[in-house]
Amino acid sequence: MKKLMSCILIISIVIMAACGSGKGNKEERTVRINCHDVYAATTLLVMKEYKILEKYLPENVKVEWVELATGPDIRDAMVSGNLDIADLSLMTFIMGYENKLPLKLVSYMGATPxxxxxxxxxxxxxxxxxxxxxxxxxxxxxxxxxxxxxxxxxxxxxxxxxxxxxxxxxxxxxxxxxxxxxxxxxxxxxxxxxxxxxxxxxxxxxxxxxxxxxxYSVGAASVSSSEFYDNNKDIIEAYKKAQDDVLNYIEENTDEVSVFLAERFGVSAELVKEVIETMPPSKFVNNYDLQAKLLYDNGILTSEPTKFIELENYDEIPME
Known part of the structure; x- marks a missing residue:
């Protein structure tokens, strides 16, 4: 009888654990994304304005937009767990990664004149x-x-x-x-x-x-904290899909986007359109290793940098 009761108790615990696990997956989550008014962050500005990310996020996830302006502040917020995805200069990411900060490259974002x-x-x-x-x-x-x-x-x-x-x-x-x-x-x-x-x-x-x-592939990149990246793959994939959508939207609605950005930047829409046409946002990093070598050869990095192909999530980074 005792053995039977023990078996029933064990089975009950397993069932409750399974139910609890399923319930946990449905808990509300928040993705905190940094976005500020610079041309290199055009992808995020458009994503935020037109609520494009929300189309791809799981139903239990909401977006919280943050506005930090400097690389060190953004980096520190990510490392401390107060920010999940951000626009960082590729240079800042490379330096942080080589200094063993828990960061992962999600995609490129774009350059600016x-x-x-x-x-x-x-x-x-x-x-x-x-x-x-x-x-x-x-x-x-x-x-x-x-x-x-x-x-x-x-x-x-x-x-x-x-x-x-x-x-x-x-x-x-x-x-x-x-x-x-x-x-x-x-x-x-x-x-x-x-x-x-x-x-x-x-x-x-x-x-x-x-x-x-x-x-040298000088520009901004989409960067995530390693913990968030590893534990929220569905959100990362949603972000990538939203980025593709944004890039298509900008290409197909350049005049509209130019007017929107012009109001943010305090310049003419014609000028913004010219920049979009000559230096459009992109998700591809083309010369990561060359920029890393530039930093290493000139003492900004103190040890030989990790090759792009050796990044832990290399296969998940968009490439041409």
């Missing part, structure tokens, strides 16, 4: 910048920084030649400074701030870094 300007009559190219001339940049480990490293590597043979010249300055302050003072002899801007710089009478273009951006 980046240009170098000067307000000095004596500076007509990047090579004219002096040893003590300050260069305004929003921050290091950004797409702007990665592009400038590639430019200096290819044009001057030394990616770090102006490393000590770079000064972290908010873009709005940098625009005001090069317009009204000579505190900074040069400044690096991405779209739409590069367009605003071109409206200034005393500011001239030194370098358009579009070729460098393409060569």
């Amino acid at each position: 980046i240009k170098v300007y000067s307000n000095s009559e004596s500076i007509n190219s990047v090579s004219d910048i002096g040893t003590n001339d300050k260069i305004a940049i929003t921050n290091k480990t950004t797409t702007l920084h990665a592009a400038f490293l590639g430019l200096c590597e290819d044009k001057l043979g030394d990616a770090m030649i102006y490393d000590n010249n770079l000064s972290a300055v908010p873009a709005a302050d940098a625009l005001a400074s090069i317009s009204n003072s000579d505190d900074y002899k040069a400044a690096i801007f991405s779209f739409p701030n590069c367009s605003k710089a071109e409206e200034l009478d005393n500011v001239k273009l030194l370098e358009d870094m579009s070729d460098v951006i393409e060569k």
Whole structure:
């Protein structure tokens, strides 16, 4: 009799555990996604505005949009478990990954036009910048920084030649400074701030870094915390499907999307449309290893970087 009761008890526990497991799968979940007003995050801006992700998410999942602006803040929020998917510069991801941070690359997101300007009559190219001339940049480990490293590597043979010249300055302050003072002899801007710089009478273009951006795959990527990625594969797949939908929507409705983005960026829709046509959002990373090598060769990475093909989830990353 005791054996029979024991068997019944064990079976009951197994059944209850199974029922509990099934119930757990139906519990409400939230995916927290970072999105802020930069052109490289166009995919997320459109995804949020038109509620495209919601079409693909399981019924028990809701979206919470977060607006963190700097790479370090975004990275730290992901590592601490307060953010699940975010737009990070590929440079920030590579550095974080090589420093053993629990991050996974979901997909590429896109690049943005980046240009170098000067307000000095004596500076007509990047090579004219002096040893003590300050260069305004929003921050290091950004797409702007990665592009400038590639430019200096290819044009001057030394990616770090102006490393000590770079000064972290908010873009709005940098625009005001090069317009009204000579505190900074040069400044690096991405779209739409590069367009605003071109409206200034005393500011001239030194370098358009579009070729460098393409060569080194300089841009933003969709990144997830490793824990979220591994435990929520259905949400990650939903995100990828939504990204495909967004890219198709932008291609088929460029005028509409241009108007929407123009309102966010404070520039004309015609200008946004031109950028979309010349540098459209993309989900493919083409030259990951080349950018990683650039960082390693110039001491930004202290150990030889992991090859793209050796990333843990390589087979799940969209590739052409």
